Amino acid sequence: MSEIRLYVTSTEKGAAEILDILSEVFGEEDFAIATTEVDEKKDIWEASVYMLADDEEAVRERIAEGLARAFPDLEIQREIIPDIDWIAKSLEGLKPVRAGRFIVHGSHDRNKVKVNDIAIEIDAGQAFGTGHHGTTAGCLEVIEEVMRARTVRNALDLGTGSGVLAIAVRKLANIPVLATDIDPVAVRVARENVRRNGIATGIRLETAPGFHSPAFGREGPFDLIIANILARPLMKMAPQLAAHLAPGGSVILSGILATQRWKVLAAYSGVRLAHVRTIWRNGWVTIHLRHD
Numbered sequence: 001m002s003e004i005r006l007y008v009t010s011t012e013k014g015a016a017e018i019l020d021i022l023s024e025v026f027g028e029e030d031f032a033i034a035t036t037e038v039d040e041k042k043d044i045w046e047a048s049v050y051m052l053a054d055d056e057e058a059v060r061e062r063i064a065e066g067l068a069r070a071f072p073d074l075e076i077q078r079e080i081i082p083d084i085d086w087i088a089k090s091l092e093g094l095k096p097v098r099a100g101r102f103i104v105h106g107s108h109d110r111n112k113v114k115v116n117d118i119a120i121e122i123d124a125g126q127a128f129g130t131g132h133h134g135t136t137a138g139c140l141e142v143i144e145e146v147m148r149a150r151t152v153r154n155a156l157d158l159g160t161g162s163g164v165l166a167i168a169v170r171k172l173a174n175i176p177v178l179a180t181d182i183d184p185v186a187v188r189v190a191r192e193n194v195r196r197n198g199i200a201t202g203i204r205l206e207t208a209p210g211f212h213s214p215a216f217g218r219e220g221p222f223d224l225i226i227a228n229i230l231a232r233p234l235m236k237m238a239p240q241l242a243a244h245l246a247p248g249g250s251v252i253l254s255g256i257l258a259t260q261r262w263k264v265l266a267a268y269s270g271v272r273l274a275h276v277r278t279i280w281r282n283g284w285v286t287i288h289l290r291h292d
């Protein structure tokens, strides 16, 4: 059975409000809800709900009902999602990914790197983080933004996976980076990727669950903490994360579904970390926070 996307078009602000309404309407039900930027300059966004064809009519009615008060004039549009060709999809997964000035590419695509690119070479392997996931790409974009705007003297990449974000930080600045992961296989893969990207010193890798390692006390507090994990563990570790942040420091959180972002923001405002910016990529959000 084909999959359908029902969507409405609005501005970024409108799409965020619509997302909240749709999240209320569909709660924990099994429909993916997402916002996507269509045109940055013209501020055009789409808010979408995905469903199987059988559910379309009922879902359309509920969307119309949910939006009737705040957005009575929005037309609900429809797209049939083509069946995925998994072979083509997996080849696509090997293509280089661009996020800000970064290009994350496999070893077979070294020749795609242009003069002003900041290249990170990662082959798909046993650890998460080839740049293809919206959360990794979102983090890369915000890392560049933060490091352009502020002086960052050291950084922590918690849940480093392939090491891609630690490598990105180190490619932007000659500063010490602590990169940790609960999974020893990821730490081994990250170590190999750090070496492969020509970084001889500056990234310290440790296997550690959450903040359970003396390394955090030794290397911190940090001017920048990046954690691309998942909403629930991120909310749980908010007090520890805030305790390891240097005064005036920045935090980049990802691994959060768009529908979960208010809960995460609430947990972090409880430890005096204020929202700076949220970016959306394929239904996932990356959040930038700073000491208020």
Ligand SMILES: C[S@@+](CC[C@H](N)C(=O)[O-])C[C@H]1O[C@@H](n2cnc3c(N)ncnc32)[C@H](O)[C@@H]1O
Binding pocket: 127, 128, 129, 130, 131, 135, 136, 139, 158, 159, 160, 161, 162, 163, 164, 165, 180, 181, 182, 183, 186, 208, 209, 210, 211, 228, 229, 233, 255
């Ligand atoms: C979504 S991946 C992110 C990888 C990479 N940082 C990126 O952005 O592509 C999450 C990583 O966090 C690790 N992880 C999950 N829970 C963790 C925890 N409590 N403490 C440390 N690492 C954790 C996982 O093993 C995984 O490698």
